[in-house]
Amino acid sequence: MTVVVGAVAENSLWERHPLLTVVNLLFTTGMIGAGFLVSELRDQRGTGRLLVLSGLTLPLGYSNQWPYGPWPLYSAVFGYATNIFAAWALLRYPEQRLTGWRRQYMVTLTCWLTLVPLLMAFFSKPQWLLHGTVASGWWPPGWPNRRVFDDLFLSFTVGCGVLAAAGLLLLVRRLAGGSRRERAVRLPVVASGIIAALASVTVVTCTAVFGDSDEVLALEGMADLSIPVAFLVSLGQQRLLHLSGLVSGFDGTASTAYLLRDVLRLTLRDEDLDLLIWSEPDRRYLNVHGSAAEAPPGPRDDRTVKVVTGQNGRPLALLSTSASTTDDQGLTEAAVVMIRLTLEKFQLSRRLLVADYEARQNIVSNLHDGAQKELCGLLATLSQLRQADGPRFEELLEEAGSRAADAVKSLRDLAHGVYPQTLNHAGLAPAVQEASDQLDMLVRTRIPSERLPTAVEKCAYFFICEALTNTSKYAHAEQIEVTVSRNSDCITVVVHDDGIGGANQHGPGLARLRDRIEAHGGHLNVDSPTGHGTQLTARIPCV
The missing domain is CATH 3.30.565.10 (Histidine kinase-like ATPase, C-terminal domain)
Structure with missing residues (x-):
């Protein structure tokens, strides 16, 4: 739908410069698509919305191709909105907000790209500001003054060049800060911002020297196409780094349930996904940290709860996801199978450990009731032999031999039960x-x-x-x-x-x-x- 609106908005540009039109439509589609994908990350929803707005507002810059009604005025005043939103997203990512010099820069850029065009519109006629626009287009009453307009236009052009250079410096500075992983995530976006800033400086310079040119604008659009591509690359890089962090967690420092939940969040792209594990000894569900947790309520408009059971029908876990996640039934069923296999193997390992502990206790019990008892009796008999004589000595000696034989038999039987030769x-x-x-x-x-x-x-x-x-x-x-x-x-x-x-x-x-x-x-x-x-x-x- 957005592509159709953008294609209609560019009207006669299709005939005058088809390449520029196609580049604009690709940029619009790319920014909106990248914006929706980035928005799936909870801490990057703001950046995703900025990318979507940048793609949606691009057609406003070309609405002067409809030379009547208010469209030429919209193009003159709001035509730079796409640049504002794109710059905001570039300087913000991957943080959640702008701070310091970046925030001051965005305030300056926003004021410059909105107030100065509005001021130029007040001192101009539509033909001066938008080449090819006929006088029939709606234009607010102002004070058309060619000299004032030319001075404002030159100042605006120079100011755009200075702001583009300042944005370039801010982007270069971003490459030096943060950890190695943060720089790896930031690099593709910063590189695309640098390319776009250099292209903007080139366009401003060519416009100031040679005037408006569709060819130059087409080249700038091609450079700007690197922005949505860079965000997609960075998004993939972020997911790989997150996955590597999860894999490194398998060093035994994190619980299986905790890692399983994080893997599912990454796979299903649901940051609010929750996993509750059934504990048979406690007869209740536990969260991934091992604390008691109440079972979540049944399905709601925004949440879906799925019970995961084992092969024997016994409960294993509860999977709580957002309603949008369960739209893909195949992916959700795959997640349920992953949970079932992981938890069944995990519980099997625990049961085998418990069985091993019980086997050790049985060995101790058998030693205590069997060989140990006989050996203790043998010691008592031997102590009596020291003081016995005559028939009593022979009787105690026979008893000692019998107890020794019983002890040997008990040990042999125990050894045979543990592992037969x-x-x-x-x-x-x-x-x-x-x-x-x-x-x-x-x-x-x-x-x-x-x-x-x-x-x-x-x-x-x-x-x-x-x-x-x-x-x-x-x-x-x-x-x-x-x-x-x-x-x-x-x-x-x-x-x-x-x-x-x-x-x-x-x-x-x-x-x-x-x-x-x-x-x-x-x-x-x-x-x-x-x-x-x-x-x-x-x-x-x-x-």
Whole structure:
């Protein structure tokens, strides 16, 4: 729509100089597009609006191509508005406001480019100020005076040259300040401002010496096209620097949830995006800093809330975004998948750590109730041997030997439970057979004798052992079948019992089994109809 208005505003310029017309339309389109993209950054919305205004007001400078009504006057007085807005955006970016000399410069530039043209219009006729404009155009009554007008025009031209040079100096000074990253973001915009300022000085000089020329204006327009391009380049540079900052945050100093939220804000271009993480122990949502947070209200006109659940249907997080962000359903669904995968892997790692802590506690408990108890009894018996004699000595010696044997057996059983040497030396089939022999039920195994990759053998062995233990405790089964098969890229482990079935899919026992398989990149399927036994099918990738 804006392009159409700009094309109509330039009217006869299409015939007189098509290149200048096309350059003007490209500048208008580029500035408006760059402005909208820059506005998506919360701290750069003001700069984005200035770029949009610069693009929208450019056609006012050429409205004198309609030589009737108030359009020539609009062109004379407001024709420099696009320069004001563009200079403001160039000097402001990437800060949020103008300060110091830059602010004083903008006040001076704005007054000069608005008040002086208004004063010139008062002392001129439309033909003097706007070449090619006929006298039929509407013009306010004033005091036309050619000599005063010529002096004002010369002063205005010289003043524009001085202001362009001053703006050039301010832009050059901006390259020296700030950190290296700030200069990297600022460089493309400052460079385009310098190009535009040099082009402006050239146009002012040529106009003062040779008069108005469409060719010179076309060259200035081409130079000004670097401004929207520079803002787009700088915007991309800013996003890359932000992303590099997020990547550097993966050194362990920031939480996974915090980094995930910032990545989503960058990806979805929503600075107000919020992510609340479900904490199962606390039974409530936490913010990325770990503090308790109330669930946000339901969808509103300006916000959308999406519940992210895991594969088991349990809540993982709440994603709160602006309504405009969710317009792109594909991008939003991709964000939800990213959250699900990240949090599931993150929670899996935590559960495995908890399981490791529990395993250590079990070892300590077994040592305390087993070997330690026997060794303490052995020490007491040995202390009694020092004072015993005759039959009592023989009795205590036999008791000491028995306690020592029990302690050794307890340590051997504990070591076997932690990691059996049979698995390391003979492979999966003998190790599983050795573990099943210790159970008070019939266990049939069909396991190939060939050796599997070490990591796969360990994963399959501990999965089978834990499944056998759970079955012997809770399934009331008489027999168990363990089958292991291998195809090209994975092995399949099936543990089937003839027990009571009805296993709790979300219970701690099956949860540990599922975590063990998923940590290796596999998948566990549980089939446990009530009264018909339970079948666990685990698929474990070989690589």
